[in-house]
Amino acid sequence: xxxxxxxxxxxxxxxxxxxxxxxxxxxxxxxxxxxxxxxxxxxxxxxxxxxxxxxxxxxxxxxxxxxxxxxxxxxxxxxxxxxxxxxxxxxxxxxxxxxxxxxxxxxxxxxxxxxxxxxxxxxxxxxxxxxxxxxxxxxxxxxxxxxxxxxxxxxxxxxxxxxxxxxxxxxxxxxxx
Numbered sequence: 173x174x175x176x177x178x179x180x181x182x183x184x185x186x187x188x189x190x191x192x193x194x195x196x197x198x199x200x201x202x203x204x205x206x207x208x209x210x211x212x213x214x215x216x217x218x219x220x221x222x223x224x225x226x227x228x229x230x231x232x233x234x235x236x237x238x239x240x241x242x243x244x245x246x247x248x249x250x251x252x253x254x255x256x257x258x259x260x261x262x263x264x265x266x267x268x269x270x271x272x273x274x275x276x277x278x279x280x281x282x283x284x285x286x287x288x289x290x291x292x293x294x295x296x297x298x299x300x301x302x303x304x305x306x307x308x309x310x311x312x313x314x315x316x317x318x319x320x321x322x323x324x325x326x327x328x329x330x331x332x333x334x335x336x337x338x339x340x341x342x343x344x345x346x347x348x349x
Contacts, residue, residue: 178246178274180281183229183236188222190245191229191236195220198264200332207267209306214339215332220262224330228262236262237285239278241269247278251286257294258286258348279313287348295348298322298341307344315344 183191197203199219204210211219228250229236239247246269250262260282265275286292299307301321311317324339325331 178239178241178277180278181238181240183238183248185226185229187236187238187245188225188229191225191238191248192220192222194245194248194266195225195262195264198267204267207265207270209265209270210267211300211303211332214300214302214335216335217329217333219332221330225262235285237278237282239274239281247274249278249282251282253286253290253292254296256292257296257345258282258290258292260286260295260297275309276313283346283348293347293349295346297344299344300324301340301342302336302338307342310344313346315346318343318345 196219198207198209199211200215200217201212204212225236228234233253235251237249237251238245247265248262249260249264252259252261263275263278265278283295286295297310297315299310301307307317320343322341322343324334324341326334
């Protein structure tokens with residue numbers, strides 16, 4: 173099987189340790205530098221923890237979507253049904269597989285789930301505003317920058333240790349229906 177045709181499934185509690193490892197490897201530390209989505213230059217510390225992932229897996233209105241290649245976890249994302257719109261987050265692709273189209277497939281499947289299974293009219297996400305390359309990737313996939321900003325959780329080490337004092341999130345939105 174190739175990245176062009178991953179299989180998708182909802183995560184279970186047994187997947188939590190592997191999901192934490194994938195998300196961490198995709199965004200933080202030296203392993204993340206193998207891909208283009210690294211946050212290693214702007215944040216140290218953890219990207220997530222087992223409690224946050226377990227809540228995403230089992231919480232009400234939440235689903236962790238897993239992409240597998242030959243049974244191996246290669247990508248994931250969190251979806252939340254927020255009544256009328258869905259929230260997309262905790263998106264991670266194995267850094268060694270980034271740049272080959274796998275992320276596009278995961279995003280398309282997440283949008284399909286939100287639209288077809290939940291009846292969501294829009295997908296919302298927040299992206300750290302200094303991540304211009306990442307924002308441009310989402311814009312190319314139909315997401316619009318709203319200019320609506322929210323503060324980065326400085327002082328909450330569950331979300332990392334900032335290396336800059338200008339971090340904030342920007343809301344991106346895409347119409348699904």
